[in-house]
Amino acid sequence: MQGILERQASTSQPHGGASLRYPSQIQAPVFARWQSFSPAAATFSTTEGAPATQQQVSQPAIKSASHIWVIFAILGDAVVALTSGLIAFWLRFQTSLHDIGVVSELTLQQYSGYITLGSSSLVAMLAWHGIYHRSVLLRSRWVKARIVQAVTIWTLVFLAVVLLLKFEPAISRLYTALYGASTIVLLLAWRGVFGSILQRPRILATLQQRMVVVGWTDDAARFCRSFAGDPVSAIQVLGYVKTGDEINTLLKPDVPCLGFITKMESIMAEHRVEMVVTADLGTSRDQLMELANLCEREMISFKMIPSCFRIFQSGLHLETLAGTPILGVDRLPLDNTFNVLLKRGLDIIGALIGLVMSAPIMAIFGALVYLESPGAIFYRQRRTGVNGRSFDILKIRSMKLNAETNGEVGWSTKEDPRRLRIGSFMRKWNIDEIPQFWNVLKGEMSLVGPRPERPELILNFKHIIPHYNARHNAKPGITGWAQIKGLRGDTDLTERIKCDLWYLENWNLLLDVQIMVMTFFKRENAC
Numbered sequence: 001m002q003g004i005l006e007r008q009a010s011t012s013q014p015h016g017g018a019s020l021r022y023p024s025q026i027q028a029p030v031f032a033r034w035q036s037f038s039p040a041a042a043t044f045s046t047t048e049g050a051p052a053t054q055q056q057v058s059q060p061a062i063k064s065a066s067h068i069w070v071i072f073a074i075l076g077d078a079v080v081a082l083t084s085g086l087i088a089f090w091l092r093f094q095t096s097l098h099d100i101g102v103v104s105e106l107t108l109q110q111y112s113g114y115i116t117l118g119s120s121s122l123v124a125m126l127a128w129h130g131i132y133h134r135s136v137l138l139r140s141r142w143v144k145a146r147i148v149q150a151v152t153i154w155t156l157v158f159l160a161v162v163l164l165l166k167f168e169p170a171i172s173r174l175y176t177a178l179y180g181a182s183t184i185v186l187l188l189a190w191r192g193v194f195g196s197i198l199q200r201p202r203i204l205a206t207l208q209q210r211m212v213v214v215g216w217t218d219d220a221a222r223f224c225r226s227f228a229g230d231p232v233s234a235i236q237v238l239g240y241v242k243t244g245d246e247i248n249t250l251l252k253p254d255v256p257c258l259g260f261i262t263k264m265e266s267i268m269a270e271h272r273v274e275m276v277v278t279a280d281l282g283t284s285r286d287q288l289m290e291l292a293n294l295c296e297r298e299m300i301s302f303k304m305i306p307s308c309f310r311i312f313q314s315g316l317h318l319e320t321l322a323g324t325p326i327l328g329v330d331r332l333p334l335d336n337t338f339n340v341l342l343k344r345g346l347d348i349i350g351a352l353i354g355l356v357m358s359a360p361i362m363a364i365f366g367a368l369v370y371l372e373s374p375g376a377i378f379y380r381q382r383r384t385g386v387n388g389r390s391f392d393i394l395k396i397r398s399m400k401l402n403a404e405t406n407g408e409v410g411w412s413t414k415e416d417p418r419r420l421r422i423g424s425f426m427r428k429w430n431i432d433e434i435p436q437f438w439n440v441l442k443g444e445m446s447l448v449g450p451r452p453e454r455p456e457l458i459l460n461f462k463h464i465i466p467h468y469n470a471r472h473n474a475k476p477g478i479t480g481w482a483q484i485k486g487l488r489g490d491t492d493l494t495e496r497i498k499c500d501l502w503y504l505e506n507w508n509l510l511l512d513v514q515i516m517v518m519t520f521f522k523r524e525n526a527c
Contacts, residue, residue: 069198069207070132074123076194080186081122085115087186088179092172100174110169118158118179125154137207138234140195145508147187152342152509155180208236209301211275212268214261214291215243216253219305220279224255238271240279264291268298275301333507334474342509347440350447350516354437362434365396368422375401378435383452386475390455391444394435398423430519436478448512449477450500451488465493471500474507484515484522 089111091097129150130136131143159176198207213220220240227233239256241264258267267273276295278288288304295302333339366377379397384390399418419427426432439445445452450471453461462468482488482499503511 067134069137069203070134073137073194074127074132076190077126077187078119078123080190081119081183082115084183084186085111085118085179087182088175089115091178091182092175097174097178101172106169111175113167114162114171114175117162121158122151122154122183125150125157134207135209135234137198138195138204140191144188144191145510147191148184148510149508151180151184151187153338208234209274210238210272211235211277212238212258212271212273213240213255213277213279214264215279216240217279217305220277221254223277223279223305228254235275238273241267261291264294265298268294268300273300275303278302278304332473332504334504339507343446343507343512344443346509346512347446351437351440354434355441358434358437361431362396365422365426365431369397369420372420372422373397373400382455383476384455384458384472385444385452386472388469388472391439391452393445393452394438396426396432396435398426398432430479433478440478444475446475446477448479448481448503448515449475450480450503451483452476461493465497467501468497471497471504474504479515479519481511481515484518486522 086108089108093106126132126147129146131146131150136143155176158179159171159173162171198204213224224237224240227235227237237255239258240253241258242260258271268276276291278291292302294300334343369377375397377397379395379399380392381395382390383393398420399416400420423432436445440447458468480500481503482496485499487496487499
């Protein structure tokens with residue numbers, strides 16, 4: 001669960017969320033006595049010195065059945081990896097592909113070592129990418145993206161290692177490529193079937209974590225709505241607990257109220273709570289510590305919504321500086337050097353293919369533009385790119401010459417009188433953007449990313465639109481997540497920024513490919 005801090009015994013970061021270790025000097029004893037409660041004070045009460053009874057506290061049932069499904073996932077992936085190795089061997093050496101290159105006659109027994117080593121190392125690579133955990137089994141899209149990334153890395157590393165160690169017989173490079181490709185296809189197919197099995201009600205109940213929210217705020221409402229729209233979410237929201245009379249009547253709760261925080265222990269027992277998320281941070285540190293210690297004693301996950309962080313919550317992490325835990329935001333997918341290189345490789349390949357294939361199209365529409373409005377065919381315009389650096393974007397001219405002689409800067413509209421007749425058609429089909437493949441090849445842009453804006457507009461936007469400049473953490477793109485959502489041209493800029501930030505937080509190579517494909521079918525509000 002992203003953007004949430006989990007209190008655990010170490011500062012390691014498992015799968016989603018940053019673990020939080022409290023300094024020893026402020027930790028209360030595990031069996032600390034709970035004092036009397038009033039809504040204003042927000043503390044708890046039990047009978048002093050009395051042991052916790054079954055009526056007071058019920059330890060959540062340990063869902064050991066969920067671990068069985070993790071084991072099934074591991075075994076299934078291992079079988080798929082082994083099967084992929086056999087299929088790759090058959091394709092490479094038993095079909096017409098055998099005639100490619102100089103290959104001696106090889107038997108399956110001679111390649112059995114490669115298949116065994118490949119299968120085991122592949123499962124290890126998948127485990128290293130964090131897909132074998134109860135909390136992510138139901139996150140199908142996330143898991144599939146991780147699989148593609150893991151198998152891609154594994155293919156390159158596996159080939160490099162076996163070539164470096166000079167095993168005999170020498171491994172076929174084509175075999176390794178077929179191994180990786182077949183593994184991706186079969187793993188995605190298997191995980192699709194496995195995911196449908198996990199969605200059965202009885203199995204779903206063993207995998208979903210039962211969660212209660214303490215306090216009801218804007219953040220809590222937004223947080224709970226994100227799970228309400230997904231019937232197979234990994235989190236089951238049971239309801240919220242009031243912390244006092246501070247509930248804002250304008251924030252109509254979408255989930256039932258389970259009672260006041262005074263009854264927190266009985267609420268935990270009655271509803272078999274597995275996770276407590278604190279949304280109301282108006283309480284004191286001591287009150288939060290009491291709640292945290294109660295959760296620790298009952299082996300319930302305790303998390304907090306960090307309301308002070310409004311953007312890039314998935315990049316939150318905890319680090320220790322001079323022995324002090326420090327929470328910050330600086331880890332996004334494209335902060336990873338390997339991811340940057342992976343994306344750049346896709347950009348170079350895509351830009352080269354795009355330029356070659358689109359050359360006739362640019363020639364045709366360039367001629368049409370010139371016939372309608374003699375003059376320059378290509379149009380350069382100053383835009384702001386990654387880290388605020390400016391560059392000149394290239395387009396096929398879709399407007400009359402000197403369309404902005406009045407000095408006004410703004411977006412084009414559907415009935416813009418400055419537009420050429422052929423310009424409307426080009427904009428609808430994104431043909432005017434084709435020359436930007438050259439910007440991508442030069443490294444000024446990416447195939448996919450937030451659309452670049454003009455510096456004159458940004459001077460105002462960064463002051464009136466929250467988190468506007470955060471979109472400049474990545475290279476701008478020819479297309480983007482906001483564009484396929486119909487947020488282009490004269491549309492809601494705030495919603496567009498939200499889409500851009502979501503893309504930066506959730507980037508993966510598969511998402512880029514998906515956006516590029518969808519660009520051909522999503523032309524809403526193109527103008």
